[in-house]
């Protein structure tokens with residue numbers, strides 16, 4: 691059984707998850723969504739097809755849905771999704787996913803969420819504070835992936851009942867939240883670099899899109915290029931010089947909150963998303 695695992699990751703949580711999943715299944719190809727997004731004919735070849743991505747604004751990054759919409763998935767006999775997040779509910783997202791698949795005569799056979807560190811400085815940064823706490827989260831990740839793999843191998847459906855969301859949201863409110871976030875969130879952030887920027891170009895390198903370009907020694911976020919709201923540029927900046935400035939409150943948060951990336955994932959691995967599969 692061949693598995694194709696499509697992923698996108700800004701700061702490594704989803705990439706770490708995808709790599710761990712790859713170890714647990716046989717014959718798995720990791721395919722970065724950023725590398726295939728411009729392919730004219732997007733066609734799966736595996737009989738098992740999975741997607742690993744971060745939750746953004748209570749749903750999946752728009753690149754995930756855009757690619758899913760136009761992907762020929764005839765080969766897929768089993769489809770699953772793994773969403774990494776810091777803790778909001780994301781039930782609407784799985785319905786959105788399933789609706790797109792239904793149009794192709796498929797369905798979302800399994801889905802799980804994995805709670806990991808938050809990489810969004812608009813909300814207080816959170817990551818396990820000690821090695822012990824980190825180990826607990828890693829153990830939970832492994833446990834969930836094992837459960838998913840058992841279902842994949844048996845070709846059984848598994849729809850997670852979301853018991854771990856940090857706060858409960860009424861389903862109607864969740865739908866409204868996702869609608870509002872879709873209109874105002876993904877790809878619409880006003881990034882800028884402050885006077886601490888040394889023009890090292892790491893932001894351009896790690897951007898999984900072609901949004902960031904160094905011009906005259908400083909990053910510019912090009913207007914007509916896609917932004918996946920992954921925050922790789924902001925989080926990997928060694929000078930903490932990248933801020934979001936669309937309002938005073940946001941500016942405040944990105945200036946005072948820390949920066950995050952998963953400890954096992956390097957800037958080079960994030961950068962390579964726009965170039966390669968393995």
Ligand SMILES: Cc1cc2nc3c(=O)[nH]c(=O)nc-3n(C[C@H](O)[C@H](O)[C@H](O)COP(=O)(O)O)c2cc1C
Pocket residue numbers: 698699700701702703704705743744745746747748749774775776777778779806807808809810919920921952
């Ligand atoms: C712009 C943005 C929006 C986010 N929105 C949510 C959210 O609505 N709910 C949630 O639980 N986590 C949210 N997060 C946190 C990420 O989903 C989480 O940290 C994820 O594991 C990051 O994965 P990555 O390192 O692969 O990019 C958001 C992060 C960013 C950058």
